[in-house]
Amino acid sequence: MNEQPKIAGPNASSPSNFNSERVYGVTNVWHAMSQEFREPDNHSDSSDDDVREADVKRAWDQIPENDNFLFSSRTTTVDISTLHPDPVQIFRLWQIYLENVNPLLKVTHTPSLQGLIIEAASNVSKIKPSLEALMFGIYSMSISSLSVEDCQLMFSSSKTDLLTRYHFGCQQGLLNSGFLRNRDDVHSLTALFFYLLSIRTNSVPQSLSSMLAVAIRIAQRMGCHSELALSKLSPLEAEMRRRLWWSLVLYDTRIGELSDSKHAILAPTWDCKIPRNVSDSDFHVEMKEPPQMQGKPTEAIFAVLRCELADFIRNTKFHLDFNNPALKPAAKDIQHNPSGRGSELANLEKLIEEKYLKFCDPESPIHFMTIWTTRFSIAKWHLVEHWHFSGKNYSSKVVLVRDTTIFHALTMLECDTKLMTSPLVRGFIWMSYMYFPFPAYFQIVQNLKRRPLSEQAEQAWETMTANYEARFHSWLYDEVPGPFFKNVSRDIQTKLLHAA
Template sequence: MTKIVHVPTLQQRVLDASWDPANASKSLTAILFAIYTIAVTSISSDDCQTFFDESRADLLTRYRTATVRALFQADFLTTKDLEILQALTLFLFSNPGSELTTTLTGATIRIAEKMGLHRESTDPQTSLFEKEMRIRLWWQLRGLDARCRIASTPALRKPPAPSELGDIRLPLNVNDADLHPDMTEPPLEHSGPTEMMCVLMKFEVSNWHRHSPTAVKLFENVIQGHVRNKALIELEDKVISELQNIYHEKYFRNSDPRIPLHRLTHAIANISIARLRFNIHHPRGRPTNDDTEVYITREESDILFESAIIWLDAMVDVSKSSKFSSHLFTHMTTSSQMDAYIYLLSDLRRRCSGDQVALAWKLVEDLYNEHPELIDDGNDFFLAFGDLTLEAWVARRNELALSRGGVESDGTPRFIQLLWEKRQYQNADGAELPPIFNTHGLDDFGLQDDKDLNWVYWSELLRL
């Protein structure tokens, strides 16, 4: 997921050092402890107890402390050693959302620039092998820095300027086996998927951003939530299609979904494209006359509904089906999915049949099964979200009953039953709520009618 180190070379050095660990170099010591840290971070608490007979928390404390000590002993803040910078970067990826990572990532970028990683190396003493590893490391650092900047500085929520990305090419599309420290000619790039495909797919966005002024504007608008007119939306849609074509041509034309890395890469690409398209068509980015109502057309509703399904289905694929540790690709995905679920449910009040609708309800059911607090917690957002879910389900049940000639099915999902029971319990005056199949049973819950959705209401709730 990172490809910061060259596995065959490092593996041999680890074997050599295992015979005499006390005399391992400072740089190798740092990178080994960083690998221990990221390895423990990537496995579950139960696995830690099974494999090591120790708790995950104790192991993380031990290895994080050891990594920091090893980095200090190697003078990492003034280093010009590529391996020490690799160790520091792996350590940052072990907890990419922490305050420490946010702070140290900026320092790491400065160290990398001091070492010249942002420029094509012309030093004849730098081997082809080291040049390639420097390029890999630089792009990983830039991606981590961009994410940290957006997450930690809300007032400066915008991607890095293209000039900050440096002037170096993307890493080569090759496997580690194609690289060797003694190589005298660059390896021949593969035209199909390699070990680098997931990493390169992620880098492709930054490279596209570096060369496309329209892409720069797109990311600024999406991240900062700028208001858009119809012409700008059409332009941004065209630009997103360009990125989608790049993904298909370079990474997915010959991919095999049966291979876990290929499937994961495809899912992350789908998340990226669907989320961008969802955001540019989202009602929140539309101009309004009185700043109280935001409505969208049926055509754009179709785009939003399909994008939301692709986004959420790919997220489920990444989190449930992938054989990789979820920690290793959290920096490539997103946790801000509630907008998509809200839009699905708002549209499910009038979309009541079809394969997409069935998949949408499966996604909603999975969400409730994984997050029982949506039913049990009584905060305003969860209550409003539950009300919207129940209203959508009433429309779904009525459509199913009509398709069966008016005969109702007993197949009400468990989460719907629990939601309805909770509403009965929470009814303030103690009066019994009408049966769930009564289409008028939710009229008093304060939601919008079947034709329009006022997104300002949900914008306020999402800030809770």
């Protein structure tokens, strides 16, 4: 059995970031092109003979716009000021965003953005295009986080009508901001992220994956993925780009799972660090050095832990074998043992419990969400690890591996049921609905078919029943399952009948 690592205290650096100080930079082709024409003793980065990168970019910017192919055709800028709600509703939507969305994503800096929102609400006809697009993205996310009933009660309008209005506003705002040419505007990219996140329930994953590729390419152009590029920015700017990059990566990973894509960006090909465990109030626009990471859960704990786990997963052999085996030489050296005893994944699980989760207050909505979402995710990755190693020289431990695997599947469902039934996290249910525990159902149903009278059979039936009720008959949320999940639900019912 592998030696267990020493458990780090809350102030310890991330286990998945032991290589995080290594910063990689690509060679600048513009700089290289000019080297031939320089004097031998001229080692400057600039020269009159240089091919000026900025000049070339400026030339492209001067070409008449024709960037409308993603959001329909138009020839003039559209005035979307009339699509804004009144100031009272703007602030209500902002507050809903702060309560239901911001704690989970942390891609906007509340202290600096709130002043801009207040100023913009006082005169919606004079808003900077990128900020206006972001505001419509915030409206869309706020409405998406509410139930149909709550939308009607709060805004005297249907959820469908509100989303249609705000999605259109966000589309036009993005076009007005020239988002496809964006090289440095975080508001524009964040608006695009919010738009793509809020249209999820009415979109086909394959199409959404293609749109996400656009957002990721823009983020790469902005250097969000590169610590070398981020090191040139202020601490606040760099941190917000890290948070946004990781949010895009996590969303792309999930949509990739739904669309069966093997090209998710969650891979060891970039060096963006995970966000710091600090609150927004710890950052100031004028600060020169980043704040010290906290030794206790902060308001960013949910986002930090999701990134912590994903940063580990992107270097694992089982993840890369399923997605891009050619990248394994670039990954950190991680050992595996699919029995779950002493495996690197199990060690990480123990460390996360000791470093983060034991300090969380289960009475706090964001802490409750963090505890059970993290355990849900770890259980899921245990299953994926098992599938990778299944049948590979572990025949002598078949029973042990099978029992361990069913344990992880049941854990996954139990965590999901807690999330779906707790009024404490009603405002966060929109996030939980993105992660249907299909791997757990698959594993349990297959196990019941092979061992219908096993020791875990009764518990399996009870756990699945409770989760099915929570998922499809919950009073907390009324998101209508799409065709895919209706088909999955029907298939699960059919398999359960055959297993009974």
